[in-house]
Amino acid sequence: MKQVIISRYGPPEVLKIRENQIPEPGDNEILIRVHYAGINFSEIMARMKLYPGAPKPPTTLGSEASGIIEKVGSKVTGFKPGDKVMSFCRFGSYSTHICVSEQMVFALPKQFTLDQGAAFPLVYVTAFMMIYDLGNIQPGEAVLIHGAGGAVGTAAIQLIKHAGAGIIGTSSGWKHEKLKKMGVKYCIDYRNENVYDRVMEITEGTGVDLIIDPLGGKSWKDGYRMLAPMGKLIVYGDQKIVSGFRKNPFVLLKELFTIPKFNPALMLGENKCVMGYHLGKLRNAEHKIQNAIDRLMKIVETGTLNPVIDRIFHYTEAPDCHRYIQERKNFGKVLLDFRKE
Numbered sequence: 001m002k003q004v005i006i007s008r009y010g011p012p013e014v015l016k017i018r019e020n021q022i023p024e025p026g027d028n029e030i031l032i033r034v035h036y037a038g039i040n041f042s043e044i045m046a047r048m049k050l051y052p053g054a055p056k057p058p059t060t061l062g063s064e065a066s067g068i069i070e071k072v073g074s075k076v077t078g079f080k081p082g083d084k085v086m087s088f089c090r091f092g093s094y095s096t097h098i099c100v101s102e103q104m105v106f107a108l109p110k111q112f113t114l115d116q117g118a119a120f121p122l123v124y125v126t127a128f129m130m131i132y133d134l135g136n137i138q139p140g141e142a143v144l145i146h147g148a149g150g151a152v153g154t155a156a157i158q159l160i161k162h163a164g165a166g167i168i169g170t171s172s173g174w175k176h177e178k179l180k181k182m183g184v185k186y187c188i189d190y191r192n193e194n195v196y197d198r199v200m201e202i203t204e205g206t207g208v209d210l211i212i213d214p215l216g217g218k219s220w221k222d223g224y225r226m227l228a229p230m231g232k233l234i235v236y237g238d239q240k241i242v243s244g245f246r247k248n249p250f251v252l253l254k255e256l257f258t259i260p261k262f263n264p265a266l267m268l269g270e271n272k273c274v275m276g277y278h279l280g281k282l283r284n285a286e287h288k289i290q291n292a293i294d295r296l297m298k299i300v301e302t303g304t305l306n307p308v309i310d311r312i313f314h315y316t317e318a319p320d321c322h323r324y325i326q327e328r329k330n331f332g333k334v335l336l337d338f339r340k341e
Helices: 041-047 114-118 121-134 151-163 173-182 195-202 217-226 249-258 264-270 286-300 315-326
Strands: 002-006 015-019 029-038 064-072 084-088 097-101 105-107 142-145 166-171 186-189 208-213 227-235 273-276 309-314 333-337
Touching: 002 315, 015 315, 029 084, 029 114, 029 121, 041 315, 064 097, 064 114, 084 097, 084 114, 084 121, 114 309, 121 151, 121 208, 121 227, 121 286, 142 151, 151 166, 151 173, 151 333, 166 173, 166 195, 173 186, 186 195, 195 217, 208 217, 217 227, 217 249, 309 315, 315 333
Parallel strands: 142 166, 142 208, 166 186, 208 227, 227 273, 309 333
Antiparallel strands: 002 015, 029 064, 029 097, 029 333, 064 084, 084 105
8 A cells, every 4th residue: 555654854845655564454444545645634644744643754644535445444334445434544544555453444335435535524523622611612602713724724613603603704805706706794814914903803802702723823913803702713733833844943932932821810800712723632531422423323314514625636646735735835735745655
């Protein structure tokens, strides 16, 4: 089989192709012939040595994939060879074949194609748990999505619309027309507009009820100020530490000093909340993830969720794929195609 690996830390060109043996599934495992693998910003950070907990090079990458089952373990009861599936995969989905636990595999919804299946697991579960479990979204509330044109952002838009809440989105200006077609009422060009001023103008000084923010320190500080009473700021990444294509210690240091320090006593008086979310760190909470997935799949059945796919690269183009995302050229999800070796 073929795998895309990080040969060493560095720019996109450190991604190389490695030949390996096709794994044999254990008793509770499933062997999947991968068709598509989803690309996430966390993998770009891992390549640059900016993602805590990622394995050291040389190592595979990838957290989600779709494909067709080739073999199942002796104790697997819910799937059989030939089934079309989508799956989580911890640091391993950039590969023509993956072996994963049955608990990490889900039947491909009948209305999804296999490429949509690879664009679904990580970003939709992430968006759902932030918006519904932590955010407790309610009809009529106002939500600010930072990075609305990204993979998690476009997933969040669909889930927030399903909940009946209003959306403000930040993105590059060229994405605004597409965002408005998806249902974002107000778009803010973070490169040319003051996000805080625009949000307070749009909400007539009230602020927003929920913010989902993967950006980092200064954005978190401004976000807290933008919250309405009972508002919630949910942080799920720190993309500001990624500058250029290599790790930059000066950027890391600068970001460290911009991270705000929240005072619980002041939060009590202001009726505001700050929460963090990291799907990969939800150890010993698998039942909560499964509960979210069960509820999420019921929404899928309504036909209101359609993963937005921007571009598909062949797996031999993995360096170009990472560069494309880092240059902020994508609207929605980017995939690697593993169908042809």
